[in-house]
Amino acid sequence: xxxxxxxxxxxxxxxxxxxxxxxxxxxxxxxxxxxxxxxxxxxxxxxxxxxxxxxxxxxxxxxxxxxxxxxxxxxxxxxxxxxxxxxxxxxxxxxxxxxxxxxxxxxxxxxxxxxxxxxxxxxxxxxxxxxxxxxxxxxxxxxxxxxxxxxxxxxxxxxxxxxxxxxxxxxxxxxxxxxxxxxxxxxxxxxxxxxxxxxxxxxxxxxxxxxxxxxxxxxxxxxxxxxxxxxxxxxxxxxxxxxxxxxxxxxxxxxxxxxxxxxxxxxxxxxxxxxxxxxxxxxxxxxxxxxxxxxxxxxxxxxxxxxxxxxxxxxxxxxxxxxxxxxxxxxxxxxxxxxxxxxxxxxxxxxxxxxxxxxxxxxxxxxxxxxxxxxxxxxxxxxxxxxxxxxxxxxxxxxxxxxxxxxxxxxxxxxxxxxxxxxxxxxxxxxxxxxxxxxxxxxxxxxxxxxxxxxxxxxxxxxxxxxxxxxxxxxx
Numbered sequence: 001x002x003x004x005x006x007x008x009x010x011x012x013x014x015x016x017x018x019x020x021x022x023x024x025x026x027x028x029x030x031x032x033x034x035x036x037x038x039x040x041x042x043x044x045x046x047x048x049x050x051x052x053x054x055x056x057x058x059x060x061x062x063x064x065x066x067x068x069x070x071x072x073x074x075x076x077x078x079x080x081x082x083x084x085x086x087x088x089x090x091x092x093x094x095x096x097x098x099x100x101x102x103x104x105x106x107x108x109x110x111x112x113x114x115x116x117x118x119x120x121x122x123x124x125x126x127x128x129x130x131x132x133x134x135x136x137x138x139x140x141x142x143x144x145x146x147x148x149x150x151x152x153x154x155x156x157x158x159x160x161x162x163x164x165x166x167x168x169x170x171x172x173x174x175x176x177x178x179x180x181x182x183x184x185x186x187x188x189x190x191x192x193x194x195x196x197x198x199x200x201x202x203x204x205x206x207x208x209x210x211x212x213x214x215x216x217x218x219x220x221x222x223x224x225x226x227x228x229x230x231x232x233x234x235x236x237x238x239x240x241x242x243x244x245x246x247x248x249x250x251x252x253x254x255x256x257x258x259x260x261x262x263x264x265x266x267x268x269x270x271x272x273x274x275x276x277x278x279x280x281x282x283x284x285x286x287x288x289x290x291x292x293x294x295x296x297x298x299x300x301x302x303x304x305x306x307x308x309x310x311x312x313x314x315x316x317x318x319x320x321x322x323x324x325x326x327x328x329x330x331x332x333x334x335x336x337x338x339x340x341x342x343x344x345x346x347x348x349x350x351x352x353x354x355x356x357x358x359x360x361x362x363x364x365x366x367x368x369x370x371x372x373x374x375x376x377x378x379x380x381x382x383x384x385x386x387x388x389x390x391x392x393x394x395x396x397x398x399x400x401x402x403x404x405x406x407x408x409x410x411x412x413x414x415x416x417x418x419x420x421x422x423x424x425x426x427x428x429x430x431x432x433x434x435x436x437x438x439x440x441x442x443x444x445x446x447x448x449x450x451x452x453x454x455x456x457x458x459x460x461x462x463x464x465x466x467x468x469x470x471x472x473x474x475x476x
Contacts, residue, residue, distance in 0.1 A: 005038040005470055008127045010116045012109070012136035013099060014044045014086070017052075020099055021298070022243070022380050023133060023164045026210075029246045033463025035083035038470065041125075043116055046077060046088035048095040055079045060087065063118040067110055067179040074115045076122060089115040100136075106172035109196070110179045113139040117148055126153055129470055131160045132204070135170030138196035139180075139188070141203035146182055158473045161204040163197070165377050166218050166225045167302065170196030191226065201230045206473055208239045208466075210378035211399035215240030223375055239469060242402055243378040244462035250363070250384045257360035264453035267389045268446065275365040282349040284322045291321045291367040291438040293431070294390075296359050296381050299329030299337065304372030304395060304427070309336050311428035316344055319435045324366070325350045326358055363388040367445075368434050372419075372427045376400045382416070386452035391445075392416040393431050403457065407437070412444055415452040 013019055015028030027042065034040045046052075060076035075090040093108040102108065117140060120127055132140050141159040148154040169190075176194035177184055188199035201207060209215050217223035219232045231238060248254075252270065253263045259277055262270020272288045279286045297303050316323060325337040325348075334352050341350040351358060363369075369385040371394045378399030382392040386403075394400040396418045407414035417434045419426040438445050 005129060005474065006125060006127045007034060007038055007040045007470065008116070008120070008125075008130045009034075009040055009042045009133075010112075010130065010137040010140060011042065011044055011133040012112065014042055017044065017050045017086075017088075018047050018099060021164075022210075022378065025246075025380060026162075026164070026243055027133060029244070029459050030463060030466065031084045032082045033459045034466065034470075036463070037467055040083075041085040041087055041127075043087040043089065043119060045094040045099075045112055046090040047099055048097070049099075050088065052077065052079065052088070055081075057088075061122050063115070063122055065111060065114045065118060066181060067107065067114065068181065070107065070179070072111070074111065074118070076115075076119060087119060089119075091115075106170075106176045106194070107179065109136045109170065110139065110176070113137060113143060116140050117143055117154075120148075120153055120157075121151070124153070127157055128474060129158045129160060131162065132200065133162045134164050135168060135196040135200070138170055138200035140200075141205075142187060142199045143180070145203060146180075146185075158206075158476070159204040160206045160208065160469070160473065161200045163207065163209045163218070163377070166197075166209075166223070166227060167375075169198070169225065169227070172196075198227060198230060201227065201234060204237075205476065206237050206239065206469060207231070207234055208241050208469065210241065210243045211402045212240035212242065213401045214375075214377045214398040217375070217398060241462060241465045241469070242399060242457075243380060243383075244459040245380055245383045245387065245457050247387075247458050250360075250387050252364055252388050255360055255364065257357045258364040260364075262364075262389075264389070264450060267449065267453065271365065271367070271389055274361065275367075278361050278365040279322065282324065283345070284324075284349055285346050287320075287322075291319075291435050292324065292365055293321050293368045293370060293435070294324045294326070294362045294366040295370045296326045296362055297371070299327045299333035301330070302374050302376075303329075304370075304374055304422070305329075305333045305336070306374075307372045307422070307424045307427040308370070309333075310424035311431075312340065313343075315428055315431050315435075316340070316347060318432055320439075321347075321368075321435050323348045324362055326355065326362060327351075328353050363390055366390045367438055368393055368417075368431075370431065371395070371400060372422075373397060373400060374422055379403070383455075383457040386415055386455050387457070389449040389453045391434065391448055391452055393427075393434050394418050395422060395427070396420050403455070405451075407434075407448060412447050413451070414448055415455060416448070
C-alpha cells in the first residue's frame with residue numbers, strides 16, 4: 001500500500017488567518033488541494049491580527065531557539081481543518097501592528113526559519129518535503145543542509161521554493177549571518193547584503209514560480225531583480241506553475257457578498273442589477289448602459305499606477321465610463337486616486353484600504369478591470385474578474401500574458417484586452433478601445449464575457465501540477 005507523503009508547507013501569511021497579498025491566497029488554497037491526496041501541515045507565524053478564538057486549537061509544545069546572542073522560546077499552536085494541519089508559531093516578535101516592515105525583520109524571520117525546522121523535532125514527524133514560500137522562509141534549506149541533516153528525522157527531506165514575487169528578497173545587513181550560529185559563508189551574500197532568497201535559490205532541490213512566462217522572465221536582466229544569474233544556473237530545476245483561484249470563494253452563482261447571483265448562461269441581467277445597486281451605494285451616475293471600470297489591488301509602481309496617473313484623467317474625459325479604485329499603498333498613488341474622486345464625484349469613487357465585500361461586489365458589477373502591470377508574476381485579480389464576466393485590460397507580462405487572450409476584432413476571439421509595452425499611450429488606447437467596444441457593440445462584448453467566464457483557472461490543475469512535482473522530487 002502506497003504511503004502518503006508528509007509535506008511541511010511554510011508561508012509567512014495564510015488566508016484566512018493573515019494576508020497582505022497573493023501569497024496568502026495560495027497558501028490558504030493550495031494545501032487544501034494537496035490534502036485530497038497527501039498529508040500536509042501548514043506552518044506560519046501567529047500575528048497579533050490572527051484571532052483563533054473561534055477555532056478549536058491545541059497547544060503543541062515549545063522549543064528553545066538560539067540565534068547568535070539571542071536565546072528565546074517559541075510556542076506552537078495547532079488547528080486542523082479540511083484535512084490540513086495548521087501550526088502557528090507564537091512569539092512576541094509577531095505581536096506587531098503589521099506583518100512586515102520592521103527594522104528587525106531579519107531577526108523576526110530568522111526565528112521563523114529556525115521554528116519551522118525545530119517543529120519537526122517537536123512533532124517527531126518524518127516529513128518528506130518542506131515547501132517554502134518566498135524569502136521569509138528562505139533560509140530553511142540552508143539551515144537544513146548545514147545544521148540539521150545529521151538527525152535521522154531530517155536526513156532525507158527534500159525542499160521546494162516557490163517564488164511569488166522576486167522583487168522581495170529579504171536583503172539585510174551582512175551582520176545578519178551571526179544569527180545562524182555558523183561560520184561566514186558566501187551562499188547567502190548578494191551585493192554585500194545578507195539575502196534570504198538567494199540562499200534559498202542556491203540551496204533547494206526544486207524552484208517554482210507562479211506562471212510559465214514569469215519563469216522565463218526572471219532569468220533575464222530586466223525582470224531578474226539582480227538574481228537572474230543565480231536562477232539561470234538553476235534553470236533545469238525551475239518550473240512555472242500557474243496559480244489558481246478558489247471556485248467556491250469566487251463564484252457569482254453562490255457568492256455571499258453579491259446581492260444578485262448569476263452564471264455564465266445568464267450573466268447580462270445579473271451584472272446589470274449588481275452594477276445598478278453598487279452605483280447607487282457609491283453615489284455614482286446610475287447609468288447601467290455605460291461601462292463600470294475598476295482597479296482592485298495594491299497602489300504601488302509594480303501595478304502600473306504610473307501609467308494610470310499619466311492617462312486616466314484623459315480616459316475619464318474621453319469616455320462616459322464610471323471608475324472605482326480599491327486598494328492602498330504608496331501615499332502619492334493614494335492621493336492621486338483621492339483627488340480623482342474629488343474632481344469627478346459623480347464618475348469616480350475611491351476606497352483607500354481593503355474591503356473584501358466591496359472587492360466581490362466590484363468583480364460582479366464591473367465591466368472592465370485594469371491591470372497595466374510593470375511586471376506581474378501571476379496575478380489573481382484578472383482570473384477572478386473573468387470568473388465574474390469582467391474583462392481585464394492588462395499588459396502582456398508574466399501571468400497576465402499566460403491568462404488573458406487579447407480581443408481579436410476579426411474573429412471575435414479573446415477574453416480580455418492587452419497591450420505589449422509599458423507605455424502610457426498604449427494603455428490609454430487599449431482602455432478606451434475596450435470602453436468603446438462595450439458602448440458600441442454589446443453583442444461582441446458579451447461574446448468575450450462568455451469566453452472569460454468559461455475559462456478554467458481552478459485550483460485542481462495547480463494542485464495536480466504540484467502533486468506531480470512532489471512525486472518527481474521524491475524520485476530525484
